[in-house]
Amino acid sequence: MTTTIAPAPSAAQxxxxxxxxxxxxxxxxxxxxxVIFGYPGGAVLPIYDALFRQNHIRHILVRHEQAxxxxxxxxxxxxxxxxxxxxxxxxxxxxxxxxxxDAMMDSIPLVCLSGQxxxxxxxxxxxxxxxxTGITRPVTKYNYLVRRPEDLAPAxxxxxxxxxxxxxxxxxxDLPKNITVGDAPYISAQAVTxxxxxxxxxxxxxxxxxxxxxxxxxxxxxxxxxxGVINSGPQASEALRKLAKLTGFPVTSTLMGLGAxxxxxxxxxxxxxxxxxxxxxLATHGCDVLVALGSRFDDRVTxxxxxxxxxSFKIHVDIDPSQINKIVHVDEGIVGDxxxxxxxxxxxxxxxxxxxxxxxxxxxxxQIEGWRALDxxxxxxxxxxxxxxxxxxxxxxxxxxxxxxxxDMYVSTEVGQHQMWAAQFFKFDKPNRWLTSGGxxxxxxxxxxxxxxQVAHPDALVMDIAGEASTxxxxxxxxxxxxYRLPVKxxxxxxxxxxxxxxxxxxxxxxxxxxxxxxxxxxxVKLAESFHARGLRVTRLDQLDDTIREALAHDGPVMVDICVxxxxxxxxxxxxxxxxxxxxxxxxQEDSGAQISQEGQMLV
Amino acid sequence: MQHEISGSAVISLxxxxxxxxxxxxxxxxxxxxxNIQSLTVAPVDEIGAISRVNIxxxxxxxxxxxxxxxxxxxxxxxxxxxxxxxxxxxxxxMALVKVVSSGEPRTEALRIAEAFRARAVDTTxxxxxxxxxxxxxxxxxxxxxxxxxxxxxxxRTGVASICRGPQTIQNF
Ligand SMILES: Cc1ncc(C[n+]2csc(CCOP(=O)(O)OP(=O)(O)O)c2C)c(N)n1
Ligand SMILES: [Mg+2]
Numbered sequence: 001m002t003t004t005i006a007p008a009p010s011a012a013q014x015x016x017x018x019x020x021x022x023x024x025x026x027x028x029x030x031x032x033x034x035v036i037f038g039y040p041g042g043a044v045l046p047i048y049d050a051l052f053r054q055n056h057i058r059h060i061l062v063r064h065e066q067a068x069x070x071x072x073x074x075x076x077x078x079x080x081x082x083x084x085x086x087x088x089x090x091x092x093x094x095x096x097x098x099x100x101x102d103a104m105m106d107s108i109p110l111v112c113l114s115g116q117x118x119x120x121x122x123x124x125x126x127x128x129x130x131x132x133t134g135i136t137r138p139v140t141k142y143n144y145l146v147r148r149p150e151d152l153a154p155a156x157x158x159x160x161x162x163x164x165x166x167x168x169x170x171x172x173x174d175l176p177k178n179i180t181v182g183d184a185p186y187i188s189a190q191a192v193t194x195x196x197x198x199x200x201x202x203x204x205x206x207x208x209x210x211x212x213x214x215x216x217x218x219x220x221x222x223x224x225x226x227x228g229v230i231n232s233g234p235q236a237s238e239a240l241r242k243l244a245k246l247t248g249f250p251v252t253s254t255l256m257g258l259g260a261x262x263x264x265x266x267x268x269x270x271x272x273x274x275x276x277x278x279x280x281x282l283a284t285h286g287c288d289v290l291v292a293l294g295s296r297f298d299d300r301v302t303x304x305x306x307x308x309x310x311x312s313f314k315i316h317v318d319i320d321p322s323q324i325n326k327i328v329h330v331d332e333g334i335v336g337d338x339x340x341x342x343x344x345x346x347x348x349x350x351x352x353x354x355x356x357x358x359x360x361x362x363x364x365x366x367q368i369e370g371w372r373a374l375d376x377x378x379x380x381x382x383x384x385x386x387x388x389x390x391x392x393x394x395x396x397x398x399x400x401x402x403x404x405x406x407x408d409m410y411v412s413t414e415v416g417q418h419q420m421w422a423a424q425f426f427k428f429d430k431p432n433r434w435l436t437s438g439g440x441x442x443x444x445x446x447x448x449x450x451x452x453x454q455v456a457h458p459d460a461l462v463m464d465i466a467g468e469a470s471t472x473x474x475x476x477x478x479x480x481x482x483x484y485r486l487p488v489k490x491x492x493x494x495x496x497x498x499x500x501x502x503x504x505x506x507x508x509x510x511x512x513x514x515x516x517x518x519x520x521x522x523x524x525v526k527l528a529e530s531f532h533a534r535g536l537r538v539t540r541l542d543q544l545d546d547t548i549r550e551a552l553a554h555d556g557p558v559m560v561d562i563c564v565x566x567x568x569x570x571x572x573x574x575x576x577x578x579x580x581x582x583x584x585x586x587x588x589q590e591d592s593g594a595q596i597s598q599e600g601q602m603l604v
Numbered sequence: 605m606q607h608e609i610s611g612s613a614v615i616s617l618x619x620x621x622x623x624x625x626x627x628x629x630x631x632x633x634x635x636x637x638x639n640i641q642s643l644t645v646a647p648v649d650e651i652g653a654i655s656r657v658n659i660x661x662x663x664x665x666x667x668x669x670x671x672x673x674x675x676x677x678x679x680x681x682x683x684x685x686x687x688x689x690x691x692x693x694x695x696x697x698m699a700l701v702k703v704v705s706s707g708e709p710r711t712e713a714l715r716i717a718e719a720f721r722a723r724a725v726d727t728t729x730x731x732x733x734x735x736x737x738x739x740x741x742x743x744x745x746x747x748x749x750x751x752x753x754x755x756x757x758x759x760r761t762g763v764a765s766i767c768r769g770p771q772t773i774q775n776f
Contacts, residue, residue: 134627137624137627137628137631141679143624145623145624162679195620195680198676320677321676321677322670325666325670329666
């Protein structure tokens with residue numbers, strides 16, 4: 001810790017001194033924390049003791065520290081608040097690492113509190129000692145090892161400020177046991193000046209005005225939105241709707257941006273990228289002005305970078321300056337909060353001259369409608385009553401029947417084909433409802449994420465669209481679900497394969513299905529029952545809707561094992577190393593379509 | 605400046621002098637595949653709370669641009685300047701060069717040292733330690749010339765750099 005965040009002397013005079021653990025909890029309360037996801041151990045016992053003696057903060061006991069982080073991520077993503085995690089030293093902290101990186105990649109604001117051995121023992125290979133700040137440095141936005149009592153409260157306050165400011169992310173505070181046991185001064189948040197001053201939220205007016213001038217000159221424009229719009233807050237989504245309506249431009253979204261623009265709106269083209277829609281990808285390829293809003297040109301979006309949206313004038317708005325020109329060279333980079341920037345774009349758009357090419361947009365829209373007419377997400381479901389259920393059928397019915405309940409829906413996913421189908425078939429009209437691991441693609445995210453979302457929204461319909469392989473990675477969270485009676489609905493799209501791996505093996509490795517079969521699966525119905533949840537199974541088409549309805553109507557947790565066709569592939573697909581206009585649309589094209597190059601094979 | 609070889613740049617930054625700060629910077633370079641040719645670090649304010657780090661890195665201009673914005677993201681870093689892009693600046697390093705020889709090579713080593721204005725900071729009957737301050741290129745050529753004359757060991761500081769004229773790292 002440094003003197004830069006130490007309180008001003010006048011403020012320090014009013015401080016009280018308390019045991020460190022109580023100082024910590026006071027700081028959390030001052031930061032508005034209501035829920036902590038955690039797991040105890042020796043190094044955090046003083047904190048658990050302090051938790052025991054208070055009523056302000058609710059503690060949710062998970063069954064694995066990785067799950068604590070994912071639950072906190074979903075809590076944060078679905079509420080806009082900072083998620084809080086508490087883990088013990090050593091293995092507790094190392095178990096949290098995957099979750100922290102997941103939050104880092106998807107820009108989720110978290111504070112992770114970890115126990116540490118007493119400062120006097122640090123460096124001695126003490127029991128359950130880990131160099132936690134060293135291990136987590138590359139997976140956090142920032143981290144602290146609190147060595148002095150007077151640094152405790154300021155570190156916690158600054159951690160929250162850093163987690164939520166600019167591009168959000170996870171911050172870890174490592175707390176040696178002597179710090180939480182010993183006395184420390186309580187310092188309030190106002191007395192701390194966090195080092196977040198470098199962040200620029202208000203964009204440069206001149207740059208925005210140049211961008212809008214380019215937008216007004218566009219004949220084939222496109223908004224390409226990302227998770228930044230959601231992070232910016234609901235007002236950014238509102239502003240985006242307004243800007244889209246004013247301009248009439250089409251909108252495509254990344255996986256992380258889904259919900260920021262209403263999916264049922266006619267200007268929405270669906271997701272772009274590797275498993276994006278035909279219309280979204282061809283519009284990206286063919287547009288003349290591309291307006292990237294809070295998106296980061298991820299390789300899952302761009303495909304082959306030198307073939308990405310060739311010939312478009314590119315505008316990129318991001319709060320993180322390091323994202324601009326990182327992967328794709330842009331013509332107008334704008335650093336700022338995406339919500340503020342969209343609002344400024346609206347002001348500039350309304351200034352004269354009026355958009356001259358509104359008529360030309362008709363031609364662009366006609367082209368888009370032509371692509372849309374291909375109906376790229378269509379699939380063939382045999383309608384016989386005893387037909388094998390297609391995974392797409394299962395997922396589209398879950399969405400439809402979920403929607404029909406009229407309840408507020410939050411949806412988490414695991415990672416794989418089911419995740420991509422969920423992204424394709426779930427139509428989110430509001431932000432913060434879609435919880436998925438985008439940047440890291442962490443199998444095991446979905447079940448704990450459903451826990452976090454249900455804790456945050458006790459009355460909402462929380463669903464987890466899972467794969468049978470992924471869900472086993474954090475299946476122990478059924479225990480958490482049981483303990484807190486969280487009525488989450490888990491739908492396992494059980495294709496008996498690590499489907500996404502199987503798909504790549506089919507397309508890139510001569511159908512050699514090396515180790516991708518989900519062998520020796522548990523009986524998910526009995527598994528659910530053993531965790532005090534309802535277990536259901538469906539194997540034939542004619543029982544699909546009824547089973548989903550039954551699950552949705554049940555007022556407790558349910559796990560539904562939906563046995564689906566094993567060999568289905570997720571389309572459209574842009575193979576790695578290919579361009580957006582080299583998409584594979586369906587099984588018919590698997591061999592004839594884009595040739596997967598050797599170079600493409602080397603990409604992930 | 606002499607190190608303005610194409611692809612090389614001096615980045616200077618101010619960082620809070622806290623534990624792990626240097627690791628953050630160094631790990632950023634290794635984690636993102638950037639290259640460090642030399643790195644110097646020392647506290648520069650009156651209370652030792654702020655350190656200045658000078659890093660010589662190589663790469664394309666856009667890669668170096670990325671290095672700069674990535675470093676700027678680090679919480680304890682308050683200022684980052686690419687001095688090479690910013691205009692005229694002074695970049696100096698110091699070397700200690702040990703030469704063990706006798707006879708003609710020894711006299712030749714001494715003559716070259718004088719020409720370079722290197723100081724002999726340690727002298728024995730069979731050895732010299734020369735101290736030389738200057739640009740990286742100057743140090744490189746001095747060391748090259750000493751190689752056949754009994755050079756046995758080199759210790760270099762890496763580059764310290766500052767911009768020319770009245771402006772400072774704080775007010776670019
Ligand atoms: C922790 C982790 N390990 C490995 C992978 C690689 N991986 C990506 S998808 C996938 C298969 C997922 O299978 P399943 O959960 O059954 O989903 P499906 O693709 O069949 O829908 C694997 C192994 C990963 N993303 N995360
Ligand atoms: Mg599967």
